[in-house]
Amino acid sequence: xxxxxxxxxxxxxxxxxxxxxxxxxxxxxxxxxxxxxxxxxxxxxxxxxxxxxxxxxxxxxxxxxxxxxxxxxxxxxxxxxxxxxxxxxxxxxxxxxxxxxxxxxxxxxxxxxxxxxxxxxxxxxxxxxxxxxxxxxxxxxxxxxxxxxxxxxxxxxxxxxxxxxxxxxxxxxxxxxxxxxxxxxxxxxxxxxxxxxxxxxxxxxxxxxxxxxxxxxxxxxxxxxxxxxxxxxxxxxxxxxxxxxxxxxxxxxxxxxxxxxxxxxxxx
Amino acid sequence: xxxxxxxxxxxxxxxxxxxxxxxxxxxxxxxxxxxxxxxxxxxxxxxxxxxxxxxxxxxxxxxxxxxxxxxxxxxxxxxxxxxxxxxxxxxxxxxxxxxxxxxxxxxxxxxxxxxxxxxxxxxxxxxxxxxxxxxxxxxxxxxxxxxxxxxxxxxxxxxxxxxxxxxxxxxxxxxxxxxxxxxxxxxxxxxxxxxxxxxxxxxxxxxxxxxxxxxxxxxxxxxxxxxxxxxxxxxxxxxxxxxxxxxxxxxxxxxxxxxxxxxxxxxxxxxxxxxxxxxxxxxxxxxxxxxxxxxxxxxxxxxxxxxxxxxxxxxxxxxxxxxxxxxxxxxxxxxxxxxxxxxxxxxxxxxxxxxxxxxxxxxxxxxxxxxxxxxxxxxxxxxxxxxxxxxxxxxxxxxxxxxxxxxxxx
Numbered sequence: 111x112x113x114x115x116x117x118x119x120x121x122x123x124x125x126x127x128x129x130x131x132x133x134x135x136x137x138x139x140x141x142x143x144x145x146x147x148x149x150x151x152x153x154x155x156x157x158x159x160x161x162x163x164x165x166x167x168x169x170x171x172x173x174x175x176x177x178x179x180x181x182x183x184x185x186x187x188x189x190x191x192x193x194x195x196x197x198x199x200x201x202x203x204x205x206x207x208x209x210x211x212x213x214x215x216x217x218x219x220x221x222x223x224x225x226x227x228x229x230x231x232x233x234x235x236x237x238x239x240x241x242x243x244x245x246x247x248x249x250x251x252x253x254x255x256x257x258x259x260x261x262x263x264x265x266x267x268x269x270x271x272x273x274x275x276x277x278x279x280x281x282x283x284x285x286x287x288x289x290x291x292x293x294x295x296x297x298x299x300x301x302x303x304x305x306x307x308x309x310x311x312x313x314x315x316x317x318x319x320x321x322x323x324x325x326x327x328x329x330x331x332x333x334x335x336x337x338x339x340x341x342x343x344x345x346x347x348x349x350x351x352x353x354x355x356x357x358x359x360x361x362x363x364x365x366x367x368x369x370x371x372x373x374x375x376x377x378x
Numbered sequence: 379x380x381x382x383x384x385x386x387x388x389x390x391x392x393x394x395x396x397x398x399x400x401x402x403x404x405x406x407x408x409x410x411x412x413x414x415x416x417x418x419x420x421x422x423x424x425x426x427x428x429x430x431x432x433x434x435x436x437x438x439x440x441x442x443x444x445x446x447x448x449x450x451x452x453x454x455x456x457x458x459x460x461x462x463x464x465x466x467x468x469x470x471x472x473x474x475x476x477x478x479x480x481x482x483x484x485x486x487x488x489x490x491x492x493x494x495x496x497x498x499x500x501x502x503x504x505x506x507x508x509x510x511x512x513x514x515x516x517x518x519x520x521x522x523x524x525x526x527x528x529x530x531x532x533x534x535x536x537x538x539x540x541x542x543x544x545x546x547x548x549x550x551x552x553x554x555x556x557x558x559x560x561x562x563x564x565x566x567x568x569x570x571x572x573x574x575x576x577x578x579x580x581x582x583x584x585x586x587x588x589x590x591x592x593x594x595x596x597x598x599x600x601x602x603x604x605x606x607x608x609x610x611x612x613x614x615x616x617x618x619x620x621x622x623x624x625x626x627x628x629x630x631x632x633x634x635x636x637x638x639x640x641x642x643x644x645x646x647x648x649x650x651x652x653x654x655x656x657x658x659x660x661x662x663x664x665x666x667x668x669x670x671x672x673x674x675x676x677x678x679x680x681x682x683x684x685x686x687x688x689x690x691x692x693x694x695x696x697x698x699x700x701x702x703x704x705x706x707x708x709x710x711x712x713x714x715x716x717x718x719x720x721x722x723x724x725x726x727x728x729x730x731x732x733x734x735x736x737x738x739x740x741x742x743x744x745x746x747x748x749x750x751x752x753x754x755x756x757x758x759x760x761x762x763x764x765x766x767x768x769x770x771x772x773x774x775x776x777x778x779x780x781x782x783x784x785x786x787x788x
Contacts, residue, residue, distance in 0.1 A: 122449040122743065124713060124715075125711070127712075131715075133718050133740020133741075134717040134718070136481065136717045136718065167480050167721045167722070169722060171720075193607045194607055194608075194610060196612075196733075196750060197722070197750045199735070201737055202746070215722060215735065217724075219621065222629060224722075224724070246608040258444075272436065272437060273787055273788075275437070282442060283448075287445075289448070
């Protein structure tokens with residue numbers, strides 16, 4: 111029997127992984143070792159419940175509850191002087207724990223420090239409060255996260271798709287979404303330009319980069335009536351000899367007459 | 379001739395409501411518009427020539443790079459980053475490489491650092507010259523466009539003689555640089571620096587006090603410091619609003635902590651202020667490049683970090699030693715596996731803060747890779763900034779904010 115492929119994560123995998131390989135973990139440093147971070151963390155811990163906090167790669171990482179996120183950001187912005195929201199996005203952990211992780215990358219221009227605020231929301235309702243009122247930059251970032259993961263940011267002024275078209279099916283950065291696109295993605299343009307009924311006529315998209323056309327598409331008689339290379343074209347249409355130039359000719363351009371022209375056997 | 383009947387005519391455009399409301403006109407600008415700098419589409423609601431509402435629409439160049447990154451090994455993704463900000467490709471290469479390096483914890487050799495910093499600064503010059511060229515062309519100064527492109531050509535020649543490519547040069551690798559500088563490259567770089575500083579004088583002579591240039595730029599698109607900070611503006615756009623923050627200075631990477639340079643800031647907050655910042659930054663870049671040239675001489679010849687778990691050995695070692703060949707084979711076929719963790723390394727690209735957030739779960743492919751491209755955040759401010767501006771100023775501002783749509787849509 112063939113093994114089942116995982117449905118919840120259809121991303122490409124390395125073709126071989128050592129059975130006994132255990133990935134090391136990057137060091138998580140205690141926040142109390144850093145003067146500035148420990149002060150900020152204490153302030154957050156005083157008012158909210160912090161699930162985990164550590165320093166990794168010079169950034170303080172704080173995990174808080176999703177219900178607190180707006181107030182924590184408000185505190186960090188107003189009291190701790192983290193004025194800039196540099197980045198906001200999500201990570202899909204549905205396969206592991208049925209959760210999405212949302213991260214807010216903050217920068218303090220005065221302290222020159224960076225915090226990554228993180229929270230986990232359930233994949234069942236995918237809802238979190240928008241922080242557009244605090245940071246204007248959250249507007250588009252949240253729209254992108256909605257577009258890519260389908261996370262609904264409650265009270266966002268304009269929660270619409272941003273990178274994908276409005277009528278796109280599914281959210282492309284989910285782990286359940288294949289990198290090649292799904293069924294509806296492969297027919298998106300055909301459906302939109304011609305209509306669904308033309309799927310059979312147009313045919314599926316050519317995805318093979320090494321594809322070589324077997325048929326002669328340079329000497330075709332009619333579109334979709336190509337012949338194999340080197341074949342005799344017996345059924346020549348009679349109206350092929352149409353003239354493309356103006357009847358009176360163009361200034362300085364010699365009039366081409368099909369009937370008088372001859373095809374040379376060799377280059378001169 | 380048959381006339382169109384306006385009450386029957388009902389064009390279908392996505393997302394746009396064509397209901398006539400008052401005396402406003404809805405104008406669709408782009409995505410195929412020469413001054414849209416790529417594939418930017420703006421739907422503007424105009425009252426006369428004044429913008430009442432502006433809706434930027436992006437996504438026409440979306441290639442799903444973040445998705446691609448989740449499906450290929452780290453090394454394979456590096457050439458893809460070239461195609462984001464294709465005006466200054468090396469800054470993307472560097473930001474990605476730096477983020478992976480901090481994840482795997484390797485120290486880049488000194489010579490590689492010197493070369494990297496040089497390439498980054500030449501890229502900055504490239505990008506700024508290109509910015510000035512297209513921006514001036516949008517505003518109407520055709521000759522500036524030609525002068526800038528001529529100078530940019532020389533910078534591209536320098537890059538070409540280093541790595542063979544002009545635009546999408548993957549001139550950096552995770553752990554260092556693939557090539558050493560060719561013979562005589564530093565002298566031509568020095569010559570170029572001297573030449574360019576006089577050329578910048580000429581460009582400034584053409585524009586600084588130019589009546590048309592000043593009329594088109596002064597007082598256009600005024601952005602306060604608070605708004606710039608809140609909207610996530612970085613780089614010259616932030617410094618044009620009077621906030622002195624340059625990542626090269628405040629959170630130095632590579633050799634920037636050893637170099638002496640100033641951060642140009644303008645308190646004006648308008649398009650002209652940003653222009654001044656860009657021009658001064660070019661001079662600072664020349665200053666940096668001149669300081670870097672003597673730093674190359676004393677370095678050892680190693681240009682790639684040594685870390686057998688993650689980075690292939692030099693070519694001659696691969697060809698002579700069995701274990702290096704095996705390790706190289708594994709790294710090429712399976713890819714490196716950084717430890718479980720996250721990294722985000724902020725870098726100062728010519729356009730602003732560029733960083734790659736990488737979440738690694740110990741696998742050969744990144745679990746999540748998020749690109750923080752400055753242009754995306756700069757495009758988002760068009761929604762608010764254009765309101766109240768004239769239509770002609772909208773064209774000025776699209777050029778002025780130096781957006782590259784490859785970076786917006788990724």
